[in-house]
Amino acid sequence: MTNRPPVTLDDVRDAAARIKGVAHRTPVLHSRTLDALVGAEVFLKCENFQRVGAFKFRGAYNAASRLSPEQAARGIAAYSSGNHAQAVALAAREMGTTAVILMPEDTPKSKMEATAGYGAEIVTYDRYTGDRTALGEALAAERGLALIPPYEHPHVIAGQGTAALELIEETGQLDALVAPVGGGGLMAGSATAAKGLHPATRVIGVEPEAGDDTRRSLAAGERVTIPVPRTIADGQAAEAPGELTFSVNRRLVDEIALVDDDEIRAAMRFAFERLKTVLEPSGATPLAALLSGRLERLPRRVGVILSGGNISARRFAELCGG
Known part of the structure; x- marks a missing residue:
């Protein structure tokens, strides 16, 4: 103990x-x-x-870089209002894999465009009615992706x-x-x-x-x-x-x-x-x-x-x- x-x-x-x-x-x-x-x-x-x-790139890359080769090859999922989304998208690109990001539909357009620009697929939800953690976990499980949460x-x-x-x-x-x-x-x-x-x-x-x-x-x-x-x-x-x-x-x-x-x-x-x-x-x-x-x-x-x-x-x- x-x-x-x-x-x-x-x-x-x-x-x-x-x-x-x-x-x-x-x-x-x-x-x-x-x-x-x-x-x-x-x-x-x-x-x-x-x-x-x-700052989000620091944590996203540290976590992504520790995935096994098999996990990394399947791809990464995340949920984020913007900065963690971009960070995971870039971390995935740096590692030669893909990312799927769950983002609130009212996320500032510039952050959505930047996330997509790093090569990520974006799935949206309503932050005022949806539980992003549950939705993100379900998305990762459905697609067999490694989930990197924004802080937990x-x-x-x-x-x-x-x-x-x-x-x-x-x-x-x-x-x-x-x-x-x-x-x-x-x-x-x-x-x-x-x-x-x-x-x-x-x-x-x-x-x-x-x-x-x-x-x-x-x-x-x-x-x-x-x-x-x-x-x-x-x-x-x-x-x-x-x-x-x-x-x-x-x-x-x-x-x-x-x-x-x-x-x-x-x-x-x-x-x-x-x-x-x-x-x-x-x-x-x-x-x-x-x-x-x-x-x-x-x-x-x-x-x-x-x-x-x-x-x-x-x-x-x-x-x-x-």
Whole structure:
């Protein structure tokens, strides 16, 4: 009998070695303007420059690369609102196999087109009436495909944690690490890396106000389900945290901050105008928490994971136009 957690620092390090040379080692941005505004030294890990435009490729490739040759040859299935879809599609292409992706029918067109562009077959469903997990599992079983879920998988979580691992390797010890929370995979992997390297690091998750399932779950001490969130942060529109990710995050996450859609828009505009970088709404939520003062007792050195930048010019203008 062992109390080994589902994902460890060694797992994250192993994932880092596996994705090296395939995933990008993304840049860390530092802005004196941002430091002055928030009163801390802030280091921004720019996962919008990752392959497929988001951190998701890290976990998708780490998981896909561990399939047996027989599993890989049959193909891969996934369900996703966009970024994980693109990540699995690209991972499958890198491995010379095929992917079938279940996506909500209201997924931004740019994300659907990008997923198809990597060679995946797309099957759609209604996110407000359908259970994507059940539908995805049924699709994979029917076609004999290996299912790689967006966060409920130890290899996916370990892969996502490599973003935080790289950030800390470059910046040294951080007083706090701030990352977005959707299903909880990036948060679980990031927290595992951060606490594993420096247990005193304060780990802070950020959710949209309309989708605070993880905040409620941590407060209740058990997973809480909420109605499907309606927020511009579509990558964080989770009804409940994952069982596996919550088992990690309830141990390692110190607090959850909430931001509203207007604060997210303001952060996207700030990143575009002052940092010269493009963020999708979910990728901007940690920056929104800093800029809006949602984080209390902000420590001296803060690492922030900007999780993605997959947004079309038209959608960006709709959300952030003057």
